[in-house]
Amino acid sequence: MAEAAVELLEQAVRRDMSLEELRALRVALQAVPLATLRSLLGGPHLEALFGLLAVNDREQVSTCVSILERVLQAVDPLYVIHNFRDKLQKGLLHRDDSVKIFTISQIGRIIEDSAAVREILCSPELLQQVIICIGEEKIAVAKEAIKSLSRLAQNQEGLEAVFGSTLLDELRIVMGTSDVVRYRVYELIVEISSVSAEALNCCAGSGLISELLEELTGEDVLVRATCIEMVTSLAHTPQGRQYLAQQGVIDKISNIILQAETDPFSSFYLPGFVKFFGTLAVVDSPQQICERYPVFMEKVFEMAESQDPTMIGVAVDTLGILGSNVEGKQVLQKTRGRFQNLLSKIGHQAKNAPTELRLRCLDAISSLLYLPPEQQTEDLLRMTESWFTSLSSQPLELFRSISTQPFPDLHCGALRVFTAIANQPWAQMLMLSSPGFVEYVVDRSVEPDKASKDAKYELVKALVNSKTIAEVFGNQYYLRLRAYLQEGPYYVKAVSTTAVEGAE
Template sequence: MVSTNNSDIDVVKNFLHTPESIETSELVTALGIMNISLDGSNFEQKMQNILSVIPLTSIFTLLGSVNKAVTSVTCKILDKLLRPMNYKDINSSGLEEYLIIGLQFDSPEVRILSLHQIEKSLESEEAIQDLIKSPLFPKALECLGYDDIPTSTKVSDFFIKLANTSDSGLQALFNSESVAILKRLSEGNETIKFRVFDLIARISTSSSEAFQLCISTGALDSITSELNSDDLLVRLNAVETFSKIIQSKSGYYFLERSGIIKSLVDYLTQDDDKDIVLVLVKSASLKFFGKLSEIEEVDFSEVENKYKILTQLDAHLLSDNLELKTTTISVIGMIGHNPLGLKLLYNCTSPNILSHFMDLYHSSTGEVKLICMQTISCLIGTSDSSTDEIDNITEQIYQQIGGYPTPLKTLMINAKVTIEEVRIANFAIMQEIASHPWGKIEMSRSKEFIDYVLNRTTESTHKGKEWKYSIVQNLHSNSGTLIAPNVLERLRKYLSEGPFYVRTTTIVALESG
């Protein structure tokens, strides 16, 4: 066990008095021994040994060293020495100014040290009141503007806890000074803007009072104004930021209660698809709702019931604008790639969006056709082991692909074309078909398909071989009694050989004579 002796403490003391008398390497060594000695038993005695020689405030000054090793080990020592102290102790010890300086340091490690001490204020309402009145409060809020994730995450987590712990803490977060800081930070880069919006969203949805404070103080204005900006880039960035905010249920409720969801829907109802600005904002809004459908915490059926998103998607399937058409097709795939979304699409009969989508698939060519195939693979790739309903829906979608004598034949033909993107799109559909019980039966009973998928000469590209191998993997997996034993053995042999197996031929040379 390492123990601090007076010589190590004296090295640090002497450096503080006359820095030029001690080599940096010697200082780092002495500090390292002090740090290690504070671990283990007899902590209080070891702490007193240090503080009886070197005041705590003097140790803080070592954080300003140009040597990163000195700064880092000093942070560790201070963290341990401050551990027994509550916020009131820290405040009464004259350390507030050091914490303020620490929040403004270039070193994330120093900022985290200061924030860790500020976090102790959550222990009591009295401590919270002291913090609110302190210059530490606005300085801590400004730490949202730092680039490093550890600092910004700790700041966000602290203020969310503060708002949920104390009414006075919540009020302080929405006073004029705090709102001005948040507004100024939101005018920075997109990363910082998102942090600010996310913090406001998470706090404002914690209670009705919090949301009303958010509205009455104008904290919401900086968010909603982005969507109504005359600057196209600002509007597009706003929608992208909203897409990040909805990663939680509270984020969705915030956007709904603030009227942003309705504003995005209103954009979709506007008819002028020749207005390039409107087209880009509508496209971003469509993607937003696609991402919203993927959030597990949000019941997308409630969103659909209130805002009729599928009706808007159906209308944009017929758009003459290629950007809107292809975005809509992709969003249908995003919505239908989970059981709830697929059932919503399937049960939507007015309009019959799935039928209209499949009609578009059959009538389209080129890029639109390709994106339709990618969406079909998303739809068929949906599964739900708890019910047969999803299996039945995916099989019906497969049958609607059409082709003679079966849709599988169509996919096989398309998988042999020279355009790689088309081949891969068809491979992706086959892979998803092979994951369903009905698909395993359909594929395994087609001798032509089995011969094709196991024939290594039908695909020459590296990527194509990987796709064929993944199809066989899905087909073989959990097949049980669905596949005949002789076919199952052929699949097993193919898998054991790997995706890039090449059969070798032995050539025997005969001596003439």
């Protein structure tokens, strides 16, 4: 196959290739190992392949892009930037979006190479064109440009280049293209800010973060809804949270939630604002966030108790996030009867709501009920047991009925609930006392697809790995579960047939 690839590469150098020959070359190159390919390629081959992009035939361009993607994997990024800088520049200006995406991805490879990145830093015209690509109509082109520029900002030299006067001016020009493009630039700034405290300082110094925060707390409700997603991303990093606190943004968001009662358009931005506080609670401290911003918890309960499926979904997601760790669970437990009543509603929704909301309820229930083995105190076990019994008059049967429905997503969602409680002794005793439940767990025939088999296997694994399972289930069931675990999720019992002499 290497000989065929060499012959076709030589044809590319000597003359224009037909589409059939290009397809043959693509197939041949895929079969050649990269180490071998590296020894076959020369400058003229690459020059010729780049030249084949200069046509109006979309299929030929697409084939050439595939070929170049393959061969450039075998070429040192420093060699590419030294010898094909002009080709990269043309690629960024190509009329076909696939060529732009390919070219930006190659620039991304160069940026990630410690030796080659300096060449990019000395090529402001290339970086300017990448910034211009953020304003492209096709979102995939813009995303690739954002990704490459984010990579560039991974070190001090790259940061200085991005926020130097020339490129910063270009960013501001691109921002003026449209609202959509402006938000893309904000997305880039937030991604860069997440790299380090130094990167955030550079972004803050440019004034672009301040502009994002001004839009977030402005009067346009649709703009608020868009900006809060980016500000939530900023809150995932310690330096981002510190900056938001210093700028008083968290307090402002809390006040906006407080004033939402009188805003008829609050449904546009409230879900995002609540998710913001949910993120803060998880990455910071649930207790501190809920105590400092009581409006957050109050709003979550209001949304969960409402009749609006959209609001219920956001509230359920947030409760699942908040209750994903022990501190968050304890915060919810302090609300006493109100949360217990809410669990009853969540259990009802898990059974009767539209499918998407049922899935979100099942995931939230799994998160709320799970306790790591090392954190299973008597108090916490009593708490999760009381939560489970609050979900329904017969909660185990509720989830068992969901797990037997012919909808894979719901089936797996119910299995995840069982997996969440499988290592807790009260749940094991409940499973054992439920007629046929253990038989259902070890019955492979009820799992019709890979996702279901994997979900069932995780349940079996959680049971077997529990320290109390042998004592609670007894030796016979414990050994059956261990056998299931050892056989793996996809085991099929062999069936032998024996011919009987004289049988028809």
